[in-house]
Amino acid sequence: MQTRTFKLDSDKLFDIINIGLLIVITLIFLYPLLFVVSASISDPLKVTNGEVWLWPKGFSLEAYKTVFANKDILIGYKNTIIYTVVGTAVNLCMTIAAAYPLSRKDFYGRTPLTILFTFTMFFSGGLIPTYIVIGKLGLLNHFWVMILPNAVSMFNVYLMRTYFQSSIPEELHEAATIDGARKLTTLFRIVLPLSAPIIAVMILFYAVEYWNSYFNALIYLSDRAKFTLQLFLREILVQNQTASMIQPGQNFALKQALLAQSIKYALIIIANLPVLMLYPFAQRYFVQGVMIGAIKG
Known part of the structure; x- marks a missing residue:
């Protein structure tokens, strides 16, 4: 029973680590896309000044x-x-x-x-x-x-x-x-x-x-x-x-x-x-x- 419990805990730990790594990798690849979209519809002055990080500021088309x-x-x-x-x-x-x-x-x-x-x-x-x-x-x-x-x-x-x-x-x-x-x-x-x-x-x-x-x-x-x-x-x-x-x-x-x-x-x-x-x-x-x-x- 102890061996089985340890095995289940190891599987859960692996799943947690795996999901965590996938989330981090997804954010790494998703952030540049979100930034480009936000920068394209933000105020050019705020983009040039580096004020746009994630969400658009000063909406402009x-x-x-x-x-x-x-x-x-x-x-x-x-x-x-x-x-x-x-x-x-x-x-x-x-x-x-x-x-x-x-x-x-x-x-x-x-x-x-x-x-x-x-x-x-x-x-x-x-x-x-x-x-x-x-x-x-x-x-x-x-x-x-x-x-x-x-x-x-x-x-x-x-x-x-x-x-x-x-x-x-x-x-x-x-x-x-x-x-x-x-x-x-x-x-x-x-x-x-x-x-x-x-x-x-x-x-x-x-x-x-x-x-x-x-x-x-x-x-x-x-x-x-x-x-x-x-x-x-x-x-x-x-x-x-x-x-x-x-x-x-x-x-x-x-x-x-x-x-x-x-x-x-x-x-x-x-x-x-x-x-x-x-x-x-x-x-x-x-x-x-x-x-x-x-x-x-």
């Missing part, structure tokens, strides 16, 4: 009004949404097209293709050769330059392939073959409906990558009408171009200095809000897909 008054931000938002939607669709189709055949043991040439695909994960042509190839293909400053060069990620292909191998029973494929179903019929009517978790993971991975992408736009795009949101944010934050977003007045320099800080925080919220809104809906599938695809393989 001037930063958001200034940001959305800039036409470049709206153009970047529109372009990024288009790149993200179209690019994610293309990436998902390409990933499925590569992962499903590689997951089938009866696929002829499976091993050589796997080795070839793996080679591309570790070696690439480099930036300059890639730029020359894209130029020869006529993709420079073109819509598809943001999508086609990164049309598939081999890491995601292997992740989806592992999911197909470990989570779709071989008996289902055999039953479909006996019933006269072809490979494409099996894929679209059996495999994909059972692969919602890994599909959700792929959508989240690709969508976040496109949403945060700015390097390809920086290298391959010169037309500002095709710039991404992140590229415009980079101009504002790194190159200090907030002056073009503020109407000159009597206290122009002071207003610029004060509002610049709030604009930076507002831009962070605007840039990350769509991803933050997407993740809760995909969280259940995200955890399930990553765990099944990564552990059982």
